[in-house]
Amino acid sequence: MATGLRIKTAAELRTNYLRREMFPTIFCDGCGIGNVLNYTLWAIDEVGLDLDRTVFVSGIGCSSRLPGYINADGLHATHGRALAFAAGIRAANPDLTVIVFTGDGDGAGIGGNHLLHTIRRNMDMTVILVNNFTYGMTGGQSAPTTPDGGFSSTTPYGNIEHPLDICELAKALGAPYVARWPVVSPAQPVKSIAEGIRKRGFALIEMLTPCPTAYGRRNGLKEIEQIWRWYREHTVLLDEWEWVEQFGSPEEREALRGKLKIGVFQDTERETFEDRWAALVARERL
Numbered sequence: 001m002a003t004g005l006r007i008k009t010a011a012e013l014r015t016n017y018l019r020r021e022m023f024p025t026i027f028c029d030g031c032g033i034g035n036v037l038n039y040t041l042w043a044i045d046e047v048g049l050d051l052d053r054t055v056f057v058s059g060i061g062c063s064s065r066l067p068g069y070i071n072a073d074g075l076h077a078t079h080g081r082a083l084a085f086a087a088g089i090r091a092a093n094p095d096l097t098v099i100v101f102t103g104d105g106d107g108a109g110i111g112g113n114h115l116l117h118t119i120r121r122n123m124d125m126t127v128i129l130v131n132n133f134t135y136g137m138t139g140g141q142s143a144p145t146t147p148d149g150g151f152s153s154t155t156p157y158g159n160i161e162h163p164l165d166i167c168e169l170a171k172a173l174g175a176p177y178v179a180r181w182p183v184v185s186p187a188q189p190v191k192s193i194a195e196g197i198r199k200r201g202f203a204l205i206e207m208l209t210p211c212p213t214a215y216g217r218r219n220g221l222k223e224i225e226q227i228w229r230w231y232r233e234h235t236v237l238l239d240e241w242e243w244v245e246q247f248g249s250p251e252e253r254e255a256l257r258g259k260l261k262i263g264v265f266q267d268t269e270r271e272t273f274e275d276r277w278a279a280l281v282a283r284e285r286l
């Protein structure tokens with residue numbers, strides 16, 4: 001796919017954007033969070049973001065370690081509260097670009113209520129939500145995104161809860177930009193993260209990211225090759241998904257079960273909280 005993506009080498013990214021004293025990372029072999037960091041840095045480079053005017057915010061969890069590796073201001077906040085802190089930063093200084101790293105447990109489980117209300121307010125920030133189907137750092141407990149039947153330390157006989165579709169939720173709440181991609185190839189995630197940063201308003205990019213240690217070893221996805229094949233076989237582009245739902249045979253529709261839609265779910269414009277706040281201040285002469 002031709003995306004116009006100018007790939008930087010690892011050495012260039014390291015020199016320009018990373019805190020070298022923080023390496024090596026804490027990530028296990030085969031973990032996809034390093035890919036998410038890589039794609040984010042490519043997107044930042046693509047956008048030409050001024051890191052002196054950017055704050056990276058995170059909650060708690062493996063992916064929430066990411067701000068520590070980037071050579072910019074960061075806030076490693078409390079569990080589930082990354083969006084509350086990010087909203088505070090935007091309210092205090094709307095000139096800053098805010099990028100949030102959160103996990104599925106942190107952002108959609110413990111912080112689920114903050115997710116709803118930050119989207120509803122449409123505060124201008126980019127949220128990169130690393131979905132690895134589990135609470136990785138705390139021992140592999142079931143998360144709101146754990147697939148049907150998935151094994152975890154709290155669902156040893158298989159998950160019986162219906163998993164949460166974070167992107168459908170964000171779309172329903174009116175987030176101006178919503179996308180989901182697996183980490184298995186860089187082009188679409190980098191493009192979406194860059195589009196999310198450029199978008200005025202709330203942008204959510206959900207990254208389907210392997211966790212071989214806490215989730216994979218309980219679900220036959222410990223080896224890197226197996227994991228990446230699973231992501232290729234269990235994701236379906238939105239257009240294709242919608243076509244099958246509308247025109248597919250019963251067998252083709254049945255084959256969608258247990259799979260995940262990927263692509264750009266929403267790309268629209270909506271008045272932001274910051275715009276409305278500025279209008280109110282001007283109107284009431286506050």
Ligand code: SF4
Pocket residue numbers: 026027028030031032033062063132136137210211212213214215
């Ligand atoms: S526990 Fe899972 S998510 Fe955490 S670093 Fe290891 S592989 Fe990655």
